[in-house]
Amino acid sequence: xxxxxxxxxxxxxxxxxAGSFVSAERLTTVQYPEERIAPIEATRDFPFLxxxxxxxxxxxxxxxxQICEKECPPRCIxxxxxxxxxxxxxxxxxxxxxxxxxxxxxxxxxQICVEVCPFDAIRMDNKFELSTTDRFGGLLWTKxxxxxxxxxxxxxxxxxxxxxxxxxxxxxxxxxxxxxxxxxxxxxKAAxxxxxxxxxxxxxxxxxxxxxx
Amino acid sequence: xxxxxxxxxxxxxxxxxxxxxxxxxxxxxxxxxxxxAGLAALYLNLGAEFAGLAQLLxxxxxxxxxxxxxxxxxxxxxxxxxxxxxxxGIAGGVIALAVFAVLGWAVTTSSVAHGWGAxxxxxxxxxxxxxxxxxxxxxxxxxxxxxxxALMLTAAMIGAVILAWREKRSVDPGAPSAPPSxxxxx
Amino acid sequence: xxxxxxxxxxxxxxxxxxxxxxxxxxxxLVSIVISIATIIVxxxxxxxxxxxxxxxxxxRIQNRYGPNRVGPCGVFQPLADAVKSLTKEDVVPRSAxxxxxxxxxxxxxxxxxxxxxxxxxxxxxxxxxLDAGVLxxxxxxxxxxxxxxxxxxxxxxKYSLLGAxxxxxxxxxYEIPLILSSVAVIxxxxxxxxxxxxxxQARYSSTLAHWYVFTPWGLAGFILFMxxxxxxxxxxxxxxxxxxxxxxxxxxxxxxxxxxxLFFLAEYLEMFAVSGLGITLxxxxxxxxxxxxxxxxxxxxxxxxxxxxxxxxxxxxxxxxRLRMDxxxxxxxxxxxxxxxxxxxxxxxxxxxxxxxxxxKPLGAVIRWLVCALVIxxxxxxxxxxLERGRKIEKRxxxxxx
Ligand code: SF4
Ligand code: SF4
Numbered sequence: 131x132x133x134x135x136x137x138x139x140x141x142x143x144x145x146x147x148a149g150s151f152v153s154a155e156r157l158t159t160v161q162y163p164e165e166r167i168a169p170i171e172a173t174r175d176f177p178f179l180x181x182x183x184x185x186x187x188x189x190x191x192x193x194x195x196q197i198c199e200k201e202c203p204p205r206c207i208x209x210x211x212x213x214x215x216x217x218x219x220x221x222x223x224x225x226x227x228x229x230x231x232x233x234x235x236x237x238x239x240x241q242i243c244v245e246v247c248p249f250d251a252i253r254m255d256n257k258f259e260l261s262t263t264d265r266f267g268g269l270l271w272t273k274x275x276x277x278x279x280x281x282x283x284x285x286x287x288x289x290x291x292x293x294x295x296x297x298x299x300x301x302x303x304x305x306x307x308x309x310x311x312x313x314x315x316x317x318x319k320a321a322x323x324x325x326x327x328x329x330x331x332x333x334x335x336x337x338x339x340x341x342x343x
Numbered sequence: 344x345x346x347x348x349x350x351x352x353x354x355x356x357x358x359x360x361x362x363x364x365x366x367x368x369x370x371x372x373x374x375x376x377x378x379x380a381g382l383a384a385l386y387l388n389l390g391a392e393f394a395g396l397a398q399l400l401x402x403x404x405x406x407x408x409x410x411x412x413x414x415x416x417x418x419x420x421x422x423x424x425x426x427x428x429x430x431x432g433i434a435g436g437v438i439a440l441a442v443f444a445v446l447g448w449a450v451t452t453s454s455v456a457h458g459w460g461a462x463x464x465x466x467x468x469x470x471x472x473x474x475x476x477x478x479x480x481x482x483x484x485x486x487x488x489x490x491x492x493a494l495m496l497t498a499a500m501i502g503a504v505i506l507a508w509r510e511k512r513s514v515d516p517g518a519p520s521a522p523p524s525x526x527x528x529x
Numbered sequence: 530x531x532x533x534x535x536x537x538x539x540x541x542x543x544x545x546x547x548x549x550x551x552x553x554x555x556x557x558l559v560s561i562v563i564s565i566a567t568i569i570v571x572x573x574x575x576x577x578x579x580x581x582x583x584x585x586x587x588x589r590i591q592n593r594y595g596p597n598r599v600g601p602c603g604v605f606q607p608l609a610d611a612v613k614s615l616t617k618e619d620v621v622p623r624s625a626x627x628x629x630x631x632x633x634x635x636x637x638x639x640x641x642x643x644x645x646x647x648x649x650x651x652x653x654x655x656x657x658x659l660d661a662g663v664l665x666x667x668x669x670x671x672x673x674x675x676x677x678x679x680x681x682x683x684x685x686x687k688y689s690l691l692g693a694x695x696x697x698x699x700x701x702x703y704e705i706p707l708i709l710s711s712v713a714v715i716x717x718x719x720x721x722x723x724x725x726x727x728x729x730q731a732r733y734s735s736t737l738a739h740w741y742v743f744t745p746w747g748l749a750g751f752i753l754f755m756x757x758x759x760x761x762x763x764x765x766x767x768x769x770x771x772x773x774x775x776x777x778x779x780x781x782x783x784x785x786x787x788x789x790x791l792f793f794l795a796e797y798l799e800m801f802a803v804s805g806l807g808i809t810l811x812x813x814x815x816x817x818x819x820x821x822x823x824x825x826x827x828x829x830x831x832x833x834x835x836x837x838x839x840x841x842x843x844x845x846x847x848x849x850x851r852l853r854m855d856x857x858x859x860x861x862x863x864x865x866x867x868x869x870x871x872x873x874x875x876x877x878x879x880x881x882x883x884x885x886x887x888x889x890k891p892l893g894a895v896i897r898w899l900v901c902a903l904v905i906x907x908x909x910x911x912x913x914x915x916l917e918r919g920r921k922i923e924k925r926x927x928x929x930x931x
Binding site for chain 3: 150
């Protein structure tokens, strides 16, 4: 009958109205600055730069390859490559960013920089209380502000961080094995040269034992 | 002639003049509304409560809205800034003069005017018509004319509905069994 | 009859006292100023209260808290809103028609305040006792349509024009059922004066008052009146002229700062005014429902009823979604109009079924009630069936793209 559904709806809203006073579970609102809910693991807003070890400047994983700078859709990353090189975590000499700025006023939290980075150097943060009175300088973050330890990453995104760590351990092991193999090959070559009469080389090339970081 | 009458009269006449002279059609319509409202206020000032309120309800509430709607629907709001006096204006002037003459004749020959001419006595004897009396008169003495008018208006309304309806049908006479448009469904 | 005593007439006596202490030539002026100032202060205050109640009520309906930061439980929220709207920049579009754009909110608020002149808010508490009070209310109320048109047209914005067209179409359509449902009361009361209509309802047989809402046609008329009133005041579910999701804010989209606040104020004042008229016509105005409750001052009754109706408005707003334009028009012309005509018919039958026709008091009254109820209910069922025929509402299922 005409009007029946309206009456039903009115009953429903009346139940909500009265119910919200008697049962606190109905209220979904969180009284924000005083009450907070723990962030969901997949929360993301702006990128940060990951570093290993205690010294943020030495431990920065970024090698200034500038892939993220090129891929960032709103072009909010600004990188200047260093002149000199320094060894990365596997010991290879790499450039490092002399300047690494992100304008978070422009960043749209798309996470593309994270996806494209081949060095696991950039990750998404979940800090959201970022208001500032200076909307230009205050929102242009330098590499000092962007650098956060790997422990922090583990804390905010544990699953993702574990996966990254595992991969990096493997990478390190592979690199070490490769280095060992290369060293062994060099040694064999040297031995061969020392004893030309000997026919085939009999030096085993088993990889060195992997030690996790 | 009291101060209130003067103010209202000036307002009404100014509204009428503005309605004739303003350039934009919507401004004219709004000025006309001011004239209507001023007239209604004059009626109220004279103690003709029902006439004044009916004037307000019908002219401001319905006629003005109708004019404004017509202007909007025909996109006439922006047109013709140049032509203020058109040939139709002459015909309009003639009609206005004729109406004024008839009204003037009616006023000068009516009993009220003669009483007025005789002195201030007529002002005190102005009839105090209440809404109740108007209603009773309409429903008893003039009930037949009232019903005839009501019937005529209903007929006009039905006619308008049918006109609007036919037009919609005749849009595609050749179309074979077009699905009924959603507006036609009850 | 003269129950209530001093508390009932406290404001009337205060008014008389003030006027009595002013020099004679100024007395008319002072009494006019007092009436106007009281109306403005009381109803603007009520507006402030309603905005916060509405937001809190809607919040509770949606299982939220609503505003609770400014002052204890957020009661000072209207103050914060007022400061905000007063200090905001008043932006006028360059292509707008400046004069009309400026005048529209003023005309709207002015017209709405005028309608309060004939509302009896308590015993002997009517600003102007007009012989044709109800007619005055509707005649002056017609001005709001014009003001809305002025706002929509002068902004030179297609959304605002659309909003104004919608508003006018809707208000014209729903004005007819609004007036027709009042006609039933006017017919029975035999007067257009709001004061007299309330006095007719403030009589008691045994304990129950003669409120028109206690009759079958009065009940149906009251419901129809309130539906039409909701549409007249552009409130949800009839808020198409504002339609935030499609035409952003409709006719007042180009208004900001204080002018926007004036529109907001006018909208709420319209709602109070039309609720006040509904109370006057159907709910016995300032009278108490039972004779043993007449000791409560009359103005408390009026404002209590007004707050109840405001709550009902908020409740409906929290429940119903917005109608579509065709649904709106169909509802007005195919349901509201016939139903109001039937209500008038039923009121006529009620008038002629006197004790002489249906018999003496207890049984006769019941028969009269039932007959009139049937006259309304049977057509209602038929009409509802006809309107719903061929319109099967099924549960929608959604299929997502794979
Ligand atoms: S998250 Fe997206 S927008 Fe932000 S810095 Fe990375 S690539 Fe650029
Ligand atoms: S953050 Fe990653 S992608 Fe960007 S420059 Fe550094 S290493 Fe390259």
